[in-house]
Every structure is written in structure tokens, then in C-alpha cells.
Amino acid sequence: MLTKKSKYAIKALVALARHYETEGPLRIAEIAESEKIPTKFLEAILLELRKHGILGSKKGVNGGYYLLKDPKDVVLSSVIRITGGPIALIPCVSLNFYERCEECTNEVTCALREIALKVRDASLEILSNTSIWDLVQREKKLAKVKIKKSSKK
Amino acid sequence: MLTKKSKYAIKALVALARHYETEGPLRIAEIAESEKIPTKFLEAILLELRKHGILGSKKGVNGGYYLLKDPKDVVLSSVIRITGGPIALIPCVSLNFYERCEECTNEVTCALREIALKVRDASLEILSNTSIWDLVQREKKLAKVKIKKSSKK
DNA sequence: ACAAAGTCTATCAATTTAGTATAGATTGCA
DNA sequence: TGCAATCTATACTAAATTGATAGACTTTGT
Numbered sequence: 001m002l003t004k005k006s007k008y009a010i011k012a013l014v015a016l017a018r019h020y021e022t023e024g025p026l027r028i029a030e031i032a033e034s035e036k037i038p039t040k041f042l043e044a045i046l047l048e049l050r051k052h053g054i055l056g057s058k059k060g061v062n063g064g065y066y067l068l069k070d071p072k073d074v075v076l077s078s079v080i081r082i083t084g085g086p087i088a089l090i091p092c093v094s095l096n097f098y099e100r101c102e103e104c105t106n107e108v109t110c111a112l113r114e115i116a117l118k119v120r121d122a123s124l125e126i127l128s129n130t131s132i133w134d135l136v137q138r139e140k141k142l143a144k145v146k147i148k149k150s151s152k153k
Numbered sequence: 154m155l156t157k158k159s160k161y162a163i164k165a166l167v168a169l170a171r172h173y174e175t176e177g178p179l180r181i182a183e184i185a186e187s188e189k190i191p192t193k194f195l196e197a198i199l200l201e202l203r204k205h206g207i208l209g210s211k212k213g214v215n216g217g218y219y220l221l222k223d224p225k226d227v228v229l230s231s232v233i234r235i236t237g238g239p240i241a242l243i244p245c246v247s248l249n250f251y252e253r254c255e256e257c258t259n260e261v262t263c264a265l266r267e268i269a270l271k272v273r274d275a276s277l278e279i280l281s282n283t284s285i286w287d288l289v290q291r292e293k294k295l296a297k298v299k300i301k302k303s304s305k306k
Numbered sequence: 307a308c309a310a311a312g313t314c315t316a317t318c319a320a321t322t323t324a325g326t327a328t329a330g331a332t333t334g335c336a
Numbered sequence: 337t338g339c340a341a342t343c344t345a346t347a348c349t350a351a352a353t354t355g356a357t358a359g360a361c362t363t364t365g366t
Contacts, residue, residue, distance in 0.1 A: 001154075002242045004355065010265060027311070040357055047313070060364030065310045075197075076268065089155045111291035112163060115229065115283050122275040130268050131217075138264035157324065181341070194325055200344070212343045213333030 005082035009045050011035045013079060014139070016055070017071035017132045025057070025064030045083060051105070052082050077124055079132075087123055089116040091093035095124075159237035162198050163285070164188045166232060167292070169208070170224035170285045178210070206236050224286035227263055232285075233273060240276055242269040244304030248277075 015031050028046060032039040046065050049055045056068045072104070080087060081096055091099035093116045102108060165184050172179055181199060185192040199218050202208045209221045220227070234249050235239060244252035246269045254263060 001239065001244075003353095007243070007265070014264075029311090038356060041355065043312075044314095044356095054316095057312060058364080059310085059312045059362075060199075061310050061366075063364070065312085086154065090160070091154075110169075111288040111295065112160070115279065115288075118279050119276050120252050122279060124242060126268065126271050126275060135264040138267060142264065156322095182342090191325060193327080196343075197323070197325095197345095203343095210343060211333080212341085214335070214341050216342045218343085249327080 002080065003084040005041075005045060006080050008035070008037045008042060009049060009079050009083040010076065010135070011130045012037065012042060012046060013054070013067070013071075013074060014135050016065060016067050017136050020067050020071055024062060025066040027064040029066070047096070048082060049079075052078075054078075054082075059104075071136065072131050075128050076130045076132075077127035080127065087127065090119040091109045093117045093120050095120075156237040158194075158198060160235050161163065161188070161190045161195060162202060162232050162236040163229065163288070165195060165199060166220070166224075166227060166285045167288050169218060170219050170227075170289050173220050177215060178219040180217040183217070193195050201235060202232075205231075207231075207235075215256045220234070224289065225284050227285045227286075227287075228281050229283045230280035233280065239265065240280065241273040248273075270288070296297055 012031050012035060015035055016026055019026055026102040028043055029039055031037065031046075032042045034040075037045075046055060046057075050057055050065070054067070054074055055065050057063065058066050066089055077087060085112060086097040088094035088097070090100040090101065090112070092110070092113055101113070164187060168184050168188055169179055181196055182192060182198075184190070185195045190198075198207060199210075203210055203218070207220070207222055208218050210216065210218050230240065235243055239247040239248075239250035241247035241250070243254065243265070244250060245254040247261070254266070265302055
């Protein structure tokens with residue numbers, strides 16, 4: 001399950017991506033308001049994303065956050081890993097949060113592990129091939145469909 | 154992430170499946186010991202599986218739990234749902250634990266939702282096509298591989 | 307100098323997960 | 337019939353994680 005932190009991070013990045021190349025930085029407070037995220041919580045999240053090289057920031061008047069990377073290069077799996085933790089079902093198949101299974105007497109004979117690996121790979125396949133840019137595009141398309149539908153009434 | 158409860162449930166079912174059609178019921182205490190699961194915790198888990206029609210039980214001397222269904226028909230996705238909860242990344246795409254997204258002003262335009270759906274479907278594809286029987290078979294194969302390897306030394 | 311931002315550290319509250327305790331209900335058998 | 341084995345049921349506690357807040361500090365532009 002995605003944590004709120006991860007969800008907030010993704011939403012904030014989408015907001016920042018919509019401004020990419022068009023305007024200056026966005027203030028935390030602005031993002032928090034438009035995306036309905038608790039300001040203080042968002043501060044911590046954005047800071048973390050900055051520490052991981054995804055965002056840049058500027059202090060003082062007209063300051064704020066901005067994307068350092070192209071939205072096309074910011075992929076969901078990284079955002080989830082930075083903010084939420086593991087994608088895998090069990091720690092012993094996690095690439096970034098690996099831990100030996102306590103329960104497994106022998107990791108090799110753990111049949112569940114094989115299945116968990118499959119699930120991880122399938123999830124990762126999707127999450128590492130979807131970027132923030134993709135989400136922005138998807139949003140636009142979905143909005144259009146919605147308008148069409150309502151005008152048909 | 155799988156909860157311990159789900160993991161324990163799967164391990165217990167695998168243990169029960171190994172006895173399927175060969176012997177009488179297995180006592181909670183036996184399973185708990187062989188699978189290294191806290192007894193009291195396991196009690197609650199097995200009870201839940203019984204209430205969902207997967208296990209049957211017998212009280213008194215020589216009592217215990219036994220599989221009501223064929224291990225081939227007990228699929229990982231059901232076990233996880235019964236014991237651990239949702240498989241989906243976010244509640245608004247969960248088949249069994251659906252909840253409207255608080256954050257999404259409009260569910261339809263939630264781009265994340267589409268991705269979460271994909272991930273859910275991919276995970277479900279694997280988990281609903283893997284049965285307890287499959288795990289038992291996998292275990293056996295893995296054990297053979299291990300023996301071969303060690304005899305090569 | 308001062309106001310408008312982000313930064314940092316600490317802490318708290320709510321929720322979920324894991325596990326325990328205790329009393330009760332059935333069953334089989336001596 | 338009575339007792340021991342075994343599951344059933346309810347309630348509780350402890351630990352971990354997540355979500356959120358507070359307040360002092362730093363940097364920047366005017």
C-alpha cells in the first residue's frame with residue numbers, strides 16, 4: 001500500500017511538472033494549498049526529494065521549489081522508494097530494503113520468495129516505466145474525456 | 154508489503170497441504186512449532202481461515218485443523234485478502250477494500266489511479282494463479298536442487 | 307534591516323500490527 | 337460421568353509505523 005507520504009510526493013511533483021519550463025519556483029504553501037497537503041508535512045517531503053537530487057530550491061522572496069530533472073526522467077518507482085520505502089511484498093526480495101527472512105530457515109527453499117520476486121518484478125516493470133510526465137499527460141487526456149462526456153448531456 | 158499474519162497463514166496452509174489426504178488433522182500447537190509461529194497468534198489466523206471456508210476443525214483429542222478445499226484451489230490472493238487486507242497500492246483501486254480517494258477531487262481524472270490499477274492487475278494475475286499446492290511443489294523442487302548442489306562439492 | 311521564503315530538529319498523536327491472557331465450549335475416551 | 341485435550345471467543349497490551357505539528361534558525365532580495 002502506498003503511504004500518504006508517497007502519494008503527496010507524487011502529487012507535488014505533478015504540480016511542479018505542470019510548471020516545468022514555464023515559470024519560476026513554486027512555494028511550498030502554494031503546492032500545499034492546491035494539492036490539499038498539510039504544509040508542514042509537505043515541507044519534509046520536498047526536502048527529502050531535494051536531498052535525492054530530484055528538486056532544487058531557492059530561499060527568500062520569490063523562492064520555492066522546482067524540478068531539477070526533466071519530468072520524463074522522474075519515475076514513480078524512485079519517488080516511492082525515496083518517500084515510502086519498499087515496493088516488494090517481503091523484505092528478502094526487496095532490491096533497496098533487503099533483509100534476510102527471519103522465518104525462512106533456508107532462503108533458497110522459500111517457495112513464497114519466488115512468487116514475491118515475480119510480483120515485485122511485475123510491479124517494478126510498471127512503476128519504473130511511468131514518469132511524472134506520463135501522469136501529467138494522462139491527467140490532460142482524462143480531463144478532455146470528462147469534458148466531452150459532460151457536453152454530450 | 155505482506156503482513157506477518159499473511160505470511161504465517163500461507164506457511165500454515167502449506168504445512169496442512171503437505172498432510173492433505175495422508176493423515177488426520179494437525180494440531181495448532183504442532184503447526185506453530187514446526188513453522189515457528191506464536192501459538193496464540195496462529196490460533197486466531199486458523200480460525201479466520203476456517204470462517205472463510207478454507208479450513209475445517211475438530212475439537213478434543215486427536216482434533217486439529219485440516220484443509221476443506223483442495224490445495225490446488227486455495228490461491229494466494231484469497232489468503233492474503235482474508236488475512237492481510239488489500240493487494241492494491243491505493244484503496245480506490247482495491248477490489249475488496251474499496252474506498253473513495255480523499256485526495257482525488259475527481260476519481261476519473263486521477264492519473265495515479267490508472268497506474269495503480271495496472272499494478273494491481275499485474276500482481277493479482279500472479280497471486281491468483283499461484284496455489285498452496287504450487288508452493289508445496291516448488292518447495293520440493295528447490296529442496297532437490299539444494300541436495301544436488303551440496304553433493305557436487 | 308526586515309520580511310519572505312526554505313531548513314532543521316524534536317516531538318506528539320493516531321493507527322496498525324503483533325502478540326498475550328483468560329475463560330469458555332466441544333469432543334472422545336476411560 | 338468426568339476429565340483431559342483441543343479448538344473458540346473476547347478482551348487487552350505492547351511495539352512499530354505513519355501522519356502531522358511546533359518552533360527556532362538560515363538564507364535571500366529589496
